[in-house]
Amino acid sequence: MQAERKSMSGSRIIPGMRYRDPQKMIDWLGEAFGFNLHASYDGPDGAPVHVQMTLGDGMIMFGPALDDDYGQLVKPAVLGQPVNQSAYVVVEDIDAHYAKAKEGGAEILRELADTEYGSREYLARDPEGHLWSFGTFDPWVPQEQ
Incomplete structure (x- = not known):
């Protein structure tokens, strides 16, 4: 069953995260x-305290790991626990994106592959431990039954 996309004026979901070195991650997330x-x-x-980066019509926000109201948002390695969340990013040219990520130094955890549900995707880890899934599956686009 395909869900109907409903518009809620002004509503968006934008993942937020913390990085030990936000300036480094600005460059790395762009390159990789x-x-x-x-x-x-x-x-x-002079160090970044709030960063907004886009990919297509999506956005992420991040800042440094600080002892503040969002102090529980720390990079995965600081937690000493497995990562318990990840971002899924829809990309059109997944093969080119995968090649760019590998060239940029992303740790590939699941190689680029076709799935049984019609997507082509891969899983990567950034230098500070966050997981990123990239693929062609777009839940807003009606799927063939």
Whole structure:
């Protein structure tokens, strides 16, 4: 059963995460995964405290691991536990994206492959331990039955 896409004016889901070195990740996420810098807001020391990056019409936001209201959002390695979340990103040219990610140094955890549900996708880990799934499956596009 295909869900009907309903519009809720102004509603969006934008993943947020923390990185130990946000400046490094701005460069790395651009180089390896093709994200573009949308905005970066620096703190008094000149280091990024809030970063917005886009890929297509999607966006992620991140900042440094701090002892603040979002202090529970720390990079996976700090937790000493397995990662308990990941982002799934729909990309059109998955083969080119995969090649770029490998060239950019992404740790590939699941190689690029076709799935039984009609997607072509792979799973990668960034330098600070976050998991990223990239694939062609788009749940907003009606699927053939």
